[in-house]
Amino acid sequence: MKPFNEIEIKRIGIKIILVYILCAIIFKFIAGDGIKLQRGYEEPISGPIVIGEITDGTIIRQDFLLDKDSITSFVIYPTTYNRSNSGEIFIDIIDGESKNILYSKSYDVSSLEDNKPFEIISDKAVNLTNTSGKYSLVIKSEGAYTGNAISLWYNPEFTKNGTGLILNNTPIDGEISFSLGYEEYFLFGEYYPYFATLLGIILVLYIINANRKFNHNKNSLLLMCITVFYKYNFLIKQLVSRDFKGKYKRSILGLFWSFLNPLLTMIVQYVVFSTIFKSNIVNFPVYLMIGIVMFGFFTESVSMGLTSIVGNAGLITKVYVPKYIYPFTRVVSSLINLMISLIPLMIVILITRLELSLSIFLVIFSIITLFVFCLGMVFILSSAMVFFRDTQFLWNVISLIWMYATPLFYPETILPEKLSFIFKLNPMYHFIRFSRIAIIDGVSPEPKAYLYCIIFSIVSIMLGSFVFKKTQDKFIMYL
Numbered sequence: 001m002k003p004f005n006e007i008e009i010k011r012i013g014i015k016i017i018l019v020y021i022l023c024a025i026i027f028k029f030i031a032g033d034g035i036k037l038q039r040g041y042e043e044p045i046s047g048p049i050v051i052g053e054i055t056d057g058t059i060i061r062q063d064f065l066l067d068k069d070s071i072t073s074f075v076i077y078p079t080t081y082n083r084s085n086s087g088e089i090f091i092d093i094i095d096g097e098s099k100n101i102l103y104s105k106s107y108d109v110s111s112l113e114d115n116k117p118f119e120i121i122s123d124k125a126v127n128l129t130n131t132s133g134k135y136s137l138v139i140k141s142e143g144a145y146t147g148n149a150i151s152l153w154y155n156p157e158f159t160k161n162g163t164g165l166i167l168n169n170t171p172i173d174g175e176i177s178f179s180l181g182y183e184e185y186f187l188f189g190e191y192y193p194y195f196a197t198l199l200g201i202i203l204v205l206y207i208i209n210a211n212r213k214f215n216h217n218k219n220s221l222l223l224m225c226i227t228v229f230y231k232y233n234f235l236i237k238q239l240v241s242r243d244f245k246g247k248y249k250r251s252i253l254g255l256f257w258s259f260l261n262p263l264l265t266m267i268v269q270y271v272v273f274s275t276i277f278k279s280n281i282v283n284f285p286v287y288l289m290i291g292i293v294m295f296g297f298f299t300e301s302v303s304m305g306l307t308s309i310v311g312n313a314g315l316i317t318k319v320y321v322p323k324y325i326y327p328f329t330r331v332v333s334s335l336i337n338l339m340i341s342l343i344p345l346m347i348v349i350l351i352t353r354l355e356l357s358l359s360i361f362l363v364i365f366s367i368i369t370l371f372v373f374c375l376g377m378v379f380i381l382s383s384a385m386v387f388f389r390d391t392q393f394l395w396n397v398i399s400l401i402w403m404y405a406t407p408l409f410y411p412e413t414i415l416p417e418k419l420s421f422i423f424k425l426n427p428m429y430h431f432i433r434f435s436r437i438a439i440i441d442g443v444s445p446e447p448k449a450y451l452y453c454i455i456f457s458i459v460s461i462m463l464g465s466f467v468f469k470k471t472q473d474k475f476i477m478y479l
Contacts, residue, residue: 009210009211009214009223009226010211012226013207013208013210013211016203016207017200017203017204017207020199020200020203021200024196024199024200027362028192028193028196029358030358030359030361030362030444031359031362031444032358032359032443032444033189033444034189034359034443034444034445034446035186035188035189035192035444035446035447036185036186036188036189036190036192037183037184037185037186037189038183038184038186038443038446039072039181039182039183039443040068040181040182040183040184041179041180041181041182042066042179042180042181042182043179043413044075044077044177044178044179046153046155046177047077047152047153047154047155047176047177048153048155049153049154049155049156050079050151050152050153050154051151051152051153051154051167051176052151052167053144053146053147053149053150053151054089054139054140054141054144054149054150054151054152055141055144055145055146055149056087056141056142056143056144056145057168058140058141058167058168059138059139059140059166059167059168059169060138060139060140060152060165060166060167060176061136061137061138061139061165061166061167062136062137062139062165062166062175062176062178063096063134063135063136063137063164063165063166064135064136064137064178065133065134065135066128066133066135066180066182067133068128068182068183068184069127069128069129069182069183069184069185070125070126070127070128070129070182070183071093071103071121071125071126071128071180071181071182072121072125072181072182072183073119073121073180073181074093074119074120074121074126074137074178074179074180074181075117075118075119075120075178075179075180076117076118076120076139076152076176076177076178077115077117077118077152077153077176077177077178078112078115078116078118078150078151078152078153079114079115079150079151079152079153080109080112080113080114080150081114081150081151082114084110085109085110085112085144085148085149085150086109086110086143086144086148087109087141087142087143087144087148087149088106088107088108088109088141088142088143089106089107089109089139089140089141089142089144089150090104090105090106090139090140090141090142091103091104091105091106091107091120091137091138091139092104092136092137092138093121093126093135093136093137093138094135094136094138095131095132095134095135096132096134096135096136097131097132097134098131098132100131102126102127102128102131102135103121103126105120107120109141109143109144109149109150112150115153117179121180125183137178139152152176152177153176153177154174154175154176154177155174155175155176155177156172156173156174157173157174184446186446186447188447189447210223228322228325232321232322232325235321235325236325236328236329236332239325239326239329240329240332240333240336243304243329243330243333244333244336244337260344261296261341262289262292262293262296262341262344262345263344263347263348265292265296266285266288266289266292266344266348269288269292269408269409270284270285270288272409281411282440283352283354283440285348285351285352286345286348286349286352286354286439286440287436287440288408288409289344289345289348290345290432290435290436290439290440291406291407291408291409291432291436292408293338293341293342293345294366294370294428294431294432294435295403295406295408295428295432296338296341297334297335297337297338297341297370297374298370298373298374298428298431299399299403300334300337301330301331301334301335301371301374301378302374302377302378302381302395302399303392303395303399304330304331304333304334305327305330305331305334305374305375305377305378305381305382306378306381306382306385306391306392306395307382307385307392308326308327308329308330308378308382309323309326309327309382309383309385309386309475310382310385310386310389311326312326316475316476317476323468323472323475324379324465324468324472326382327375327378327379327382327468328375330378331371331374331375331378334374335367335371338367349439354439354440355442356439356442357442357443359437359438359439359441359442359443359444360438360439360442362434362438362444362445363434363435363438363439365434365450365453366431366432366434366435366438366453369431369453369454369456369457370431370453370457372457372458372460372461373427373431373456373457373460373461374460375460375461375464376457376459376460376461376462376463376464376465377460377464378464379461379464379465379467379468380463380464380467380468381395382468383467383468383471383472386471386474386475386478387471387474387478402426402428405422405426406426406428406429406432407423407429407432408432412429412433424452427456427460430449430452430453430456431453431456433445433449434449434450434453437449
């Protein structure tokens with residue numbers, strides 16, 4: 001006998017479609033310009049010395065690379081030698097290949113302050129479309145002479161991204177201190193309504209196909225999931241409740257540990273890394289807390305799910321229940337713990353007076369994709385645990401290495417640009433980075449960040465489901 005009739009299946013399908021439409025509209029409202037426009041900032045490289053006075057006839061050319069759509073600000077770091085100088089400086093930004101002048105302006109030297117950043121682009125953005133990605137900042141002066149000229153801070157030991165510095169047509173080592181702001185446009189954001197509509201059409205067609213299969217007594221993934229959760233709803237609730245309550249069994253503080261544990265961990269690591277190691281990360285307490293909460297959910301859910309099959313051997317050998325329910329309920333119980341852990345995160349946000357925006361709700365996306373990723377990991381490791389009981393000890397070592405390979409308490413910039421791919425291969429880096437951008441920066445992450453989270457979660461759940469399905473029939477022989 002089917003647990004549903006045709007009318008109930010249609011109602012469920014309509015509800016799924018309505019939820020999708022609502023989520024698509026809310027996402028567009030919350031994400032705002034973040035899905036079609038990214039604003040960023042290139043940090044300056046501090047210069048320990050000055051390059052020399054920029055007198056008449058001196059030409060400084062700083063080459064740099066930028067793969068963005070526009071420059072919104074450009075800041076140089078001059079020194080006036082603590083005196084009032086005269087004359088003008090002329091600044092051009094030139095396309096490195098076509099030699100077209102993209103921006104040109106002159107400034108009165110007397111308006112510059114000693115050792116204060118000076119913004120040379122502030123009135124309008126410099127459009128970089130149809131340019132080479134290689135640019136030159138050219139600085140000249142007029143009416144300046146020795147003892148009456150400015151200079152620029154300069155680092156002779158640093159060259160970024162293979163760029164070069166040329167002084168009076170002679171290449172020299174190093175780079176002047178400068179920083180720039182940029183904008184980058186994404187086609188996904190520009191055409192979001194079309195993408196959302198196309199995905200909605202695919203969803204409608206899938207639901208129609210599932211309904212057709214139901215009428216012909218055929219199975220589908222959607223029908224199977226609905227049937228299982230309807231049929232074993234009571235058991236799932238009991239297993240989740242048991243796993244969650246069992247974690248703090250005989251503990252005096254009990255559930256309060258879900259609140260206290262991430263907070264105490266954050267306090268200890270904050271003291272160590274902000275005081276002893278002098279971390280200069282902006283809003284470090286929130287930065288650290290987000291990493292602790294997200295990575296804590298990952299390690300807890302996988303560690304609990306690891307023993308979900310061997311720990312329920314008594315039930316599995318006596319009562320038939322779809323075996324994937326056991327790892328699923330372990331991850332769900334950890335998810336409840338994560339929800340509680342978000343409370344101390346909000347407390348830290350309030351204490352540090354971080355200005356919040358609607359983008360904080362985008363964290364729901366990173367939590368959902370992280371949940372799916374963890375579920376896939378649990379399917380793989382719980383299957384391995386049945387045949388190889390040392391899996392849990394190996395996981396303890398792997399999770400420790402994984403923690404240090406993820407920027408929880410150190411900045412992402414700790415690795416050079418050419419080695420940044422190491423972070424990009426780490427799924428937890430993307431889930432945590434997504435949450436940090438949504439909370440700390442107060443904007444939607446770029447579309448690529450959504451894509452990374454989706455890819456890692458889908459690959460994990462597909463691989464985990466394949467391994468679990470192939471091995472589950474042999475569990476009974478090893479329990």
